[in-house]
Amino acid sequence: MAFSLAVYHQTVPNKKNLEKTQMLEFFGAGAKSCGDNVINVNDHRIINSDIALIQGWVTDDIQRPHLKLRNDVINRQLTKNRVVVTADSNLFLYADVKNSLHYLRYSFNGIFPNTGNYFSNRVDSTRWSKIAKNLNITVKDYRNNGNHILVCLQRNSGWSMGSLTVVEWATSTISNIRQYTDRPIVVRLHPGDQHSKTYLPALKAASYQLKFEFSNNADIRDDLRNCWAVVNYNSSPTIAASIEGIPVFVTDPDRSQSRDIANLNLADIEHPTMPDRTAWLQRLSMCHWNFNELRSGEAWGHMRQFVIDSTLGIA
Numbered sequence: 001m002a003f004s005l006a007v008y009h010q011t012v013p014n015k016k017n018l019e020k021t022q023m024l025e026f027f028g029a030g031a032k033s034c035g036d037n038v039i040n041v042n043d044h045r046i047i048n049s050d051i052a053l054i055q056g057w058v059t060d061d062i063q064r065p066h067l068k069l070r071n072d073v074i075n076r077q078l079t080k081n082r083v084v085v086t087a088d089s090n091l092f093l094y095a096d097v098k099n100s101l102h103y104l105r106y107s108f109n110g111i112f113p114n115t116g117n118y119f120s121n122r123v124d125s126t127r128w129s130k131i132a133k134n135l136n137i138t139v140k141d142y143r144n145n146g147n148h149i150l151v152c153l154q155r156n157s158g159w160s161m162g163s164l165t166v167v168e169w170a171t172s173t174i175s176n177i178r179q180y181t182d183r184p185i186v187v188r189l190h191p192g193d194q195h196s197k198t199y200l201p202a203l204k205a206a207s208y209q210l211k212f213e214f215s216n217n218a219d220i221r222d223d224l225r226n227c228w229a230v231v232n233y234n235s236s237p238t239i240a241a242s243i244e245g246i247p248v249f250v251t252d253p254d255r256s257q258s259r260d261i262a263n264l265n266l267a268d269i270e271h272p273t274m275p276d277r278t279a280w281l282q283r284l285s286m287c288h289w290n291f292n293e294l295r296s297g298e299a300w301g302h303m304r305q306f307v308i309d310s311t312l313g314i315a
Contacts, residue, residue: 001308002035002036003036003037003050003051003304003307004036004037004039004048004049004050004051005028005031005036005037005038005049005050005051005052006039006041006047006049006051006053007024007025007027007038007040007053008024008041008052008053008054008055008069008070008073009021009024009041009042010041010042010043010044010065010066010069011024011054011055011056011066011069011070011073012024012055012056012066013064013066019099019102019104020056020087022102022291023055023087023102023104023294024053026291026295027053027085027087027294027300028040028053029295029297030293030294030295030296030298030299030300030301031297031300032297033295033296033297033300034297034300034301034304036051036300036304044065044068044069046072046073049082050082050083050307051077051082051084051085051307052073052076052077052083052084052085053084053085054069054073054074054084054085054086055086055087056070056086056087056088057070057086057088057111057159058070058071058074058159059159077109078109083108083109083307083310084108084109085106085107085108086106086107086111087106088104088105088106088107088111089104089105090103090104090105090288091105091236091239091284091288092131092135092239092243092288093236094219094220094236094239094240095135095240096135097219101134101290101291102290102291103134103135103288103290104288104289104290105118105287105288106118106119106287106299106303107119107287108303108307111159112234112254112255113254113255113257114254114255115255117306118283118284118286118287119286119287119302119303120283120284120286120287122286122305122306123279123282123283123286124285127282127285128281128284128285130285131285131288132281134290137243139243139281140243140244140245141245142245142246142274143227143228143245143246143247145226146226146227146228146229146246147183147226147227147228148184148186148226148227149181149183149185149186149227149229149230149231149269150186150215150227150230150241150246151170151174151177151186151187151188151212151230151231152188152190152220152230152231152232152237152238153169153170153187153188153189153190153193154166154190154193154232154233154234154235155192155193155195156193156195156196156199160233160234160235160255161233164233166193166196166199166203167199167202167203167206169233169251170203170206171203171206171210173231173266174187174206174210174212175210176266177231177266177269178210179266179267180266180267180269181269181270183228183269184212184213185210185211185212185213186212186215186223187203187207187214187215188214188215188217188220188237189214189215191218220237220240220241221240224240224241224244224246227241227246228246229246229248229249229263229269229272230246230247230248230249231248231249231250231266231269232248232249232250232251232256232258233250233251233252233256234250234252234253234255234256234257235256236257238250238256238257238262239258242258242261242277243281247263247272247273247274248261248262248263248272249262249263249265249266249269249272250262250263250264251264251266257284260275260279260280260283261275261276261277261280286302289302
């Protein structure tokens with residue numbers, strides 16, 4: 001069976017971002033090599049197709065043209081019981097900050113573990129080994145000591161935090177931590193949050209009462225040295241921390257890619273669990289594909305099997 005795949009190029013707002021534009025191009029090339037019919041949509045039309053490929057996802061604000069297009073595509077596909085494919089950031093980016101191999105994370109119909117299909121119920125156990133080798137990642141044994149607690153902040157906007165602000169989450173979470181430990185707390189701002197200057201004064205004011213400091217390190221691995229535990233809302237710093245052997249806590253487990261290995265109760269901050277990470281990393285690897293694997297069709301060959309096996313009304 002051949003599928004129709006519509007590639008929506010206008011879902012990328014800035015054509016100078018070559019990784020995003022090339023992702024769409026290479027994905028389409030891979031689908032063609034698998035025998036599917038690829039339709040490149042270079043305007044804001046919504047067309048009839050079995051599968052739609054977009055870059056990114058949407059928030060509540062869809063005023064900008066590329067966000068409205070994403071929203072319209074998503075709504076069309078889901079209401080028609082069809083598939084929308086999207087790419088998100090590489091969860092292993094800390095090991096290759098410039099993403100030189102162009103690994104991205106792909107999913108069907110959502111961008112959280114509780115909403116999207118990440119192709120993880122059909123696992124090739126060798127895939128994680130391949131990715132780890134390519135990115136020079138070594139999974140470290142869990143630490144048996146440590147001093148500070150690292151609280152990693154997320155962007156103050158976007159789909160991950162929703163309506164919850166960074167300041168609200170940080171102050172509430174650190175207040176909770178302080179009920180159970182007097183360890184040093186270090187707060188790491190999201191390195192890509194261009195709006196951090198707007199809320200930093202409020203955080204600095206709170207730091208005197210809650211007794212925490214701010215990290216100035218560019219590389220998260222510097223913050224993980226001598227770290228006791230990492231606390232995060234639902235994003236990727238917990239991936240790096242767990243691989244580096246640091247126990248992690250998440251406060252939004254349903255939407256966190258670390259939910260399978262994370263601690264969920266901050267009351268356990270002095271006695272965190274340290275689950276085996278092997279099966280979890282193998283599952284995560286099944287949604288990460290690089291550009292060479294996109295162009296060759298290997299990535300789409302894996303993903304399209306989930307369309308074939310689904311009960312979606314695709315004829």
